[in-house]
Amino acid sequence: MALTQVSSNKCAGGFQKVFKHDSTELNCKMKFAIYLPPKAETDKCPVLYWLSGLTCTEQNFITKAGSQLAAAEHGIIIVAPDTSPRGCDIEGEDESWDFGTGAGFYVDATQDPWKTNYRMYSYVTEELPKLINANFSTYPDRMSISGHSMGGHGALICALKNPGKYKEYDATVLAASYFGPQLDILIDQGRDDQFLSASQLLPDNLIAVCSEKKIPVVFRLQPGYDHSYFFIYSFINDHIKHHAKYLNAMPHCTATQTSVQSDRPLGPDAQLQ
Amino acid sequence: MDLNDIRGGRLDVISEESEQQDFSRESSTMEAYTVVPEPAGRTFQRFSVNTNESLRFEPCEDSCPSPTGAEDGRDDVFEKGECEGEITSTRNQLLGKVAEMENFAGHLEEIFLTVEENFGRQEQHLEQHYNDVLQTLSQRYDDRETGLQEEKKGKLESLYNQLVACGQALDTSKELIETAQEVYRCQDKRLFLKTVMPVVKRVEEFAKEDVDLSLSTSLEFITPLADLSDVKTMMDSINIVPAPSAPVINPQLPNSATQTSLHVCWSLFSDDTVEYYELYYRPVLEDTPADGTCAPQESKVKVKETHCTVTELLPNAQYELWVTATNTTGISPASEKALYMTVPSPPVIKQRECSSCPEAALIRWESGNTNPVDSYTVELSETGTVGTENSITESIVAVPTCQCLIQLQAGRQYLISVRAVNIGGPSDRSDAITISTTGTFFYLLEDTAHPCLSMSEDGFTIFYGDEELPITAMAFEDNTFTRCVAILGDLIPVRGRHYWEVEVDDETEFRVGVAYEDTERDAYLGANGSSWCMRHIRTPSRHKYEFLHNGWSPDLRITVHPVRIGVALDYDRGTLSFFNANMEQHLHTFHCHFHNYVHPCFSLDNPGALTVHNGIQAPDYTFI
Numbered sequence: 001m002a003l004t005q006v007s008s009n010k011c012a013g014g015f016q017k018v019f020k021h022d023s024t025e026l027n028c029k030m031k032f033a034i035y036l037p038p039k040a041e042t043d044k045c046p047v048l049y050w051l052s053g054l055t056c057t058e059q060n061f062i063t064k065a066g067s068q069l070a071a072a073e074h075g076i077i078i079v080a081p082d083t084s085p086r087g088c089d090i091e092g093e094d095e096s097w098d099f100g101t102g103a104g105f106y107v108d109a110t111q112d113p114w115k116t117n118y119r120m121y122s123y124v125t126e127e128l129p130k131l132i133n134a135n136f137s138t139y140p141d142r143m144s145i146s147g148h149s150m151g152g153h154g155a156l157i158c159a160l161k162n163p164g165k166y167k168e169y170d171a172t173v174l175a176a177s178y179f180g181p182q183l184d185i186l187i188d189q190g191r192d193d194q195f196l197s198a199s200q201l202l203p204d205n206l207i208a209v210c211s212e213k214k215i216p217v218v219f220r221l222q223p224g225y226d227h228s229y230f231f232i233y234s235f236i237n238d239h240i241k242h243h244a245k246y247l248n249a250m251p252h253c254t255a256t257q258t259s260v261q262s263d264r265p266l267g268p269d270a271q272l273q
Numbered sequence: 274m275d276l277n278d279i280r281g282g283r284l285d286v287i288s289e290e291s292e293q294q295d296f297s298r299e300s301s302t303m304e305a306y307t308v309v310p311e312p313a314g315r316t317f318q319r320f321s322v323n324t325n326e327s328l329r330f331e332p333c334e335d336s337c338p339s340p341t342g343a344e345d346g347r348d349d350v351f352e353k354g355e356c357e358g359e360i361t362s363t364r365n366q367l368l369g370k371v372a373e374m375e376n377f378a379g380h381l382e383e384i385f386l387t388v389e390e391n392f393g394r395q396e397q398h399l400e401q402h403y404n405d406v407l408q409t410l411s412q413r414y415d416d417r418e419t420g421l422q423e424e425k426k427g428k429l430e431s432l433y434n435q436l437v438a439c440g441q442a443l444d445t446s447k448e449l450i451e452t453a454q455e456v457y458r459c460q461d462k463r464l465f466l467k468t469v470m471p472v473v474k475r476v477e478e479f480a481k482e483d484v485d486l487s488l489s490t491s492l493e494f495i496t497p498l499a500d501l502s503d504v505k506t507m508m509d510s511i512n513i514v515p516a517p518s519a520p521v522i523n524p525q526l527p528n529s530a531t532q533t534s535l536h537v538c539w540s541l542f543s544d545d546t547v548e549y550y551e552l553y554y555r556p557v558l559e560d561t562p563a564d565g566t567c568a569p570q571e572s573k574v575k576v577k578e579t580h581c582t583v584t585e586l587l588p589n590a591q592y593e594l595w596v597t598a599t600n601t602t603g604i605s606p607a608s609e610k611a612l613y614m615t616v617p618s619p620p621v622i623k624q625r626e627c628s629s630c631p632e633a634a635l636i637r638w639e640s641g642n643t644n645p646v647d648s649y650t651v652e653l654s655e656t657g658t659v660g661t662e663n664s665i666t667e668s669i670v671a672v673p674t675c676q677c678l679i680q681l682q683a684g685r686q687y688l689i690s691v692r693a694v695n696i697g698g699p700s701d702r703s704d705a706i707t708i709s710t711t712g713t714f715f716y717l718l719e720d721t722a723h724p725c726l727s728m729s730e731d732g733f734t735i736f737y738g739d740e741e742l743p744i745t746a747m748a749f750e751d752n753t754f755t756r757c758v759a760i761l762g763d764l765i766p767v768r769g770r771h772y773w774e775v776e777v778d779d780e781t782e783f784r785v786g787v788a789y790e791d792t793e794r795d796a797y798l799g800a801n802g803s804s805w806c807m808r809h810i811r812t813p814s815r816h817k818y819e820f821l822h823n824g825w826s827p828d829l830r831i832t833v834h835p836v837r838i839g840v841a842l843d844y845d846r847g848t849l850s851f852f853n854a855n856m857e858q859h860l861h862t863f864h865c866h867f868h869n870y871v872h873p874c875f876s877l878d879n880p881g882a883l884t885v886h887n888g889i890q891a892p893d894y895t896f897i
Contacts, residue, residue, distance in 0.1 A: 184858050191828070203830075210832040211815075216858045221828035242859065245894045 003135055006031060012068040013038040018058060021131065025123040026085040027116060032128065033058040034136065035068055039075035046142035046247035047132060048240065049124065050080040051158075053149025055102045058082045061148075064229035070237045074244035079132055081124060083150070085117040106147075106154025125158055125165070144243045148232050149195075152187070156206075159183060175209045185210070185217040186242045188235045190225030394544070406507045413501065421494065428490045435489040449479055516603035517545035520579075520596050522611040530697040532588040535613045538580040539596050545605070547598040552581050557591040557612065559644075589617035589642040589695060614697035617642045620649065620675070622691060622706045625732060628715040628765040631683035631890075634708045635765045637676040638691050641703070646693040651677045652702065653689045670694075678767070681710050684890075713771040714888040715763045715873065720752045721794075722760040726877070734884040735760055737877035757797040759876030761788065762885065766870040768844040772891035773873060774854050775838045777809070781881040784808045784821070785838060787849055787871040798876050800824045805863045806874065807838065807851045820851070820861045831860060837886075840873065841895040850895065857894050 006018040014037040023030040039045055048071070052061050061067070061080045071078050084104035090113050093100035104120035124145075133140045143165075147155035156175075159165075163180020187203070195201045203219060210217045225231040449472075456472050459465045522539040529536040537552060555571045574581055586592065591614050598605040618641045626637040640646060649672040669677060681687060690705040708714075716732050727736045737758050749755055764771065764787075775785045784798040786806025792798075799806040799821025808826070810817040816834050819826035831853075838860075839852035850862040875883060 182856065184856065186859075207830045207832055214833050216853065216856050217830070217832040218858065218860055219830040219832075221830075223828065245857075245859070249893065 003131070011035070012072040014040065014068070014072050016062055016068060018062075023085070023123060023127060025119045025127045026088075028085045028088050030085065030123070031058050031082055033062045033080040034132070035062065035071050035078040036136070037072040037075050037077065040077060040137050043075070044137050044139050045075050045077045046139050046144070047077045047079055047129075048243050048247070049128070049143065049145045049155075050078055051106055051124065051145065051147030051151030051154040052080060052083050053147070053151050054083070054098050056083050056151075057102070060229065061232075064233065065236050066233045067236045067240060070240040074240060074248060076240060076244060076247055077132075077136065077138060078240075079128065081128055084120060088117040090114065090117065103150065105150055106158065120154070121158070124154065125162060142247050144247060146239055146243065149227065156185070159185075175206060175213060175215055178213060178215060183215055184242075184246070185215065186239060187217060187219045188231075188239070189219065189221050190227055190231045191221050191223045192225060193227040193231075195227055402507070406504060409504050409507065410501075413504070424494055428494075431490045432488070446479065449475060515545070517547050517598040517600055517605040518542050519606040520550065520598050520608045522594060522596055522608040524611060525613045525697065528698045530614065530616045532616050532618055532700060533586050534582050534584040535586060535592065535594075535615060535697075536580065536582045537594055537596075537611075537613065539608060540579055541598065545598065546600050548600045549575055549577050550579070550581075550596050550598050551575050551604075552583070552594060552596045553607075554583055554592050554594040556587065557593050586615050588615050588700075589644050589646060589693070590615050614695055616697045617646045617693035617695055617700040619701045619703040620691045620693050622689075622703055624706060625716045626763065627706060627708070628713075628763050629681075629708050629710060630713040630765050630767050630769065630771055631681075631710050632769060633678055633680050633765060633767045634687070634689065634710070635676065635678050635767075636689055636691070636706065636708075638703065640675055640693060641700070642693060646700075647695045648672055649675070649677070650692045650694055650699055651679065651689065652692065653679065653681075653687050656686045656688055656707075678765075681708070683710050685710050709888060712887060712889040712891065713765065713773060715765065715773075717875075717885065718752075718761045718763050718872070720750060721754060723754040723756075723758040723876075724749065725758050726760055733886070734882055735875060735877065736882045737880050739880045753794065754876070755795045757784070757876045758878070759784070759798055759874055761790070762873035762875070764870070764872050768870075770844075770891060770896055771842045772889060772895055773840055773885060773887040774889060775840065775875065776884040776886060777836055777838070778881070779816075779834055779836060780811055781883060782809055782811050782878040783881070783883055784874070784876040784878065785840060785851075785883070786821075786874055787840075787842060788874040789869055790872055792874070798874050799826075804874060805849050805865065806876075807840075807861065808878075809834075810878075818860075820863065822863060822865070827861070829861065833858070835860065839892070839895060841891060842871070843896060852895060854892075857892065859894070 003019045003021050006020050008015055008017045010016075014035060016033065016035050018031055018033050020029055020031050022028075037045060050061055050067075052058075058080050067078055083102050084100070086101065090100070097103070104118060106120045106124055108121045109115045109118035129140075129143065132138060145155040145158050147153070160175055160178050160183075163178065187206075189196060189201070189203055193201065196203075207217060207219055209215075222231070222235070225234065453472050453476055456465060456468050459468075519542065520539045521542055522537070526536070526538070535554075537554075539550070541547065552574045553571055554574075555569045558569055572583075574583060583592075583594075591612055593610050594613055595607045595610045597607050620638040620641040622636060622638040628635050636651065638649075648670070651669040651672055652667070653669075654666050669679065677691075679689070687708045687710070688705040689708055690702040692699040692702055694700070717728065717735070719728065719732075722728070722735070725737055727738060728734065729736070754760070762773075775783075777783055784806040786798060786804060788798060788804035788806075792803040793801055796804075798804045799808060799819070800823075802823050805822045806820075808819040808821055810819070816831070818829055818831050820829065833853065833856065835853035835855070835858075837854040839850075839854035841848075841850040841852065843849075844867055847866045848862050848864055851860040852858060853860060873885075875885065877883060
């Protein structure tokens with residue numbers, strides 16, 4: 001698959017690049033950001049997939065989260081895709097901020113007119129990894145997934161639905177029925193996050209289920225922090241370190257790793273909501 | 274070498290003692306000076322030395338075959354190998370004999386030279402002696418002569434005086450007689466009558482006078498008995514050996530003492546003849562009472578050599594020693610007193626007070642001696658991977674106190690022992706302790722434990738019992754925790770990384786972490802700025818976890834309850850991390866700058882138990 005480089009900036013000793021390609025899952029042109037640490041010049045590196053939240057593109061994370069230094073230190077490639085297909089001209093896709101454009105929710109739509117293009121789950125779990133592994137110097141079996149807000153939820157469901165890949169759609173429901181290799185989930189939640197106070201985020205449910213199912217989770221409530229990139233910036237290092245533990249570990253370890261920043265609305269019907 | 278030995282016929286025996294002495298002195302005690310040894314030793318039976326003939330060589334018992342083998346009846350020249358063997362062995366024997374002979378000749382030469390020396394010395398000695406005697410005699414003669422001269426002079430003087438007196442008396446009587454004759458011849462009767470009476474009186478008086486005709490002095494000379502007693506003594510002493518002079522006692526040689534014995538050496542100051550020595554010794558006590566009634570007991574040993582090993586002494590004690598030499602004439606004065614010291618008893622390593630980490634070990638011990646010693650020496654050796662013990666690889670000397678922090682290499686096993694050292698030397702090695710530099714290892718500090726805590730025998734499990742102890746039964750010491758049922762661990766004071774694990778069960782309410790050594794004993798762990806801990810609270814409905822410092826904790830939920838907690842301390846980075854060790858899951862990290870060394874701390878908030886596991890190599894994920 002042909003990749004076109006859109007931009008390249010030297011950052012933290014490595015390179016922050018943006019590429020464009022024709023996506024077969026999404027049937028449109030898609031951009032993604034990729035950070036290549038200094039180690040990538042000489043060696044293969046593991047990959048961390050970062051899923052951004054509602055209204056974001058591939059730019060927000062790479063300009064506001066400050067992840068490059070930690071990625072350079074631990075020798076990890078970070079891939080940050082866009083949050084939905086773009087320019088598909090579907091009616092109603094730009095009507096609301098939390099549905100349609102910029103709101104792919106990392107699931108595959110099952111209904112028209114969305115099902116042709118809105119297949120973010122397959123894009124993130126199938127097409128994108130194949131693309132990355134083919135074009136960059138990576139360890140194909142060492143990848144992990146992380147995200148913020150909608151992306152956090154996306155990371156959880158990707159991991160829970162693919163036991164052993166990183167490690168359902170509704171994270172809580174998926175957690176309830178998860179059978180697979182052990183995960184190690186780190187979740188940070190800003191206490192002053194308006195979505196939390198609006199009960200759109202229901203972390204307790206997830207925790208309860210994970211406790212029962214013995215899925216290892218460390219959930220941290222960070223006082224004073226909100227939902228923004230300032231919050232992401234403050235804790236991204238901890239998360240990259242959390243991933244590095246597994247990505248840089250001995251070859252026999254299957255990297256089943258998710259970390260999430262700020263949980264997503266959880267409920268049985270949370271598919272595209 | 275001893276002439277006696279040679280006479281005894283075993284030339285190959287050289288006693289140790291004689292090497293220490295001056296050989297000449299030994300020989301001088303001999304009463305006769307025969308030089309010729311008898312070759313009675315079995316090794317020398319083939320040589321005869323006591324004749325003027327050149328050394329004769331008697332053939333060996335087994336005759337050596339001729340090189341070609343032609344003469345001994347063996348025709349087969351293909352048995353060359355066997356012949357060669359015999360030749361070689363015989364040749365070796367011959368070489369051996371030659372060497373012995375040379376040795377013997379050398380010994381003889383030595384003896385000859387030494388005896389010559391002795392002779393010379395004796396000759397000198399005698400000459401000196403007789404010279405002294407002669408000098409004394411001539412001195413006496415001179416004295417005597419002077420005396421006699423004076424006496425003669427005296428006598429002559431008195432005789433002369435007497436002579437003069439006699440002459441005068443003669444003259445007087447002559448004059449008297451002439452006067453009387455004159456008077457007798459006087460015709461003048463009147464004059465005669467006038468002068469006759471005085472003259473008659475004078476004659477009468479003169480007649481009455483006894484003439485002393487004895488000599489004023491005797492004709493004999495006084496000859497006092499000559500006092501030649503000292504000459505006699507001198508003559509006698511030529512034959513008599515003088516009493517020895519005081520020996521010289523040597524200072525203590527290093528490494529010559531043991532815990533209960535001292536090896537003492539001394540030497541003679543001059544060429545004295547000595548029959549035996551007597552060594553006296555007594556302990557030097559720290560406090561000698563003023564009245565001197567309880568003076569330490571003096572002991573005495575009689576020895577023939579110039580050295581002695583005194584046994585049955587106390588360790589780490591000072592002794593005063595002196596020695597006298599005795600021969601037939603008498604006892605020498607005592608030598609100077611020397612101070613010797615026995616070596617101390619070995620120390621005892623305190624197993625439960627030793628700790629280690631990958632780079633170092635801290636060893637503590639008890640002195641093992643009631644009195645102070647000068648210093649300690651720590652010895653360590655690395656045990657091989659197969660468990661075979663290598664020799665000592667390192668020694669640390671001049672350790673002033675009863676503890677030592679030793680730098681080691683990671684991932685090895687060492688045997689460490691200690692010796693106590695004083696001026697007498699080092700003690701025996703203490704029992705060794707095995708130290709493994711895998712991971713960090715420490716024991717718990719029992720004297721910090723809250724009274725309600727009890728410990729297992731191996732010292733790694735603590736229990737908080739169900740029974741309520743009444744307050745009065747609780748013995749609080751200065752160092753114990755009084756509110757929080759806690760205990761500290763004895764972490765080695767070395768910066769770097771340390772890792773240990775704590776085993777609990779699902780229901781245990783605990784606090785585990787680290788604290789400064791001076792953390793408040795009446796406070797709860799984590800409630801102040803001198804302690805950091807992970808806390809587990811169990812309510813009927815759920816588990817709660819806190820990571821406490823200064824009474825504050827982040828808000829955290831943990832879904833899988835850790836039963837084996839890994840604690841990782843990194844002084845350089847200033848981090849304290851907690852892990853679910855079974856899952857390798859990171860739970861929380863404190864970022865804190867430790868301005869002092871910290872100790873692991875453990876507490877039970879409700880009846881239960883926890884076990885500390887250490888000596889574990891830190892897993893990779895703990896120190897990313």
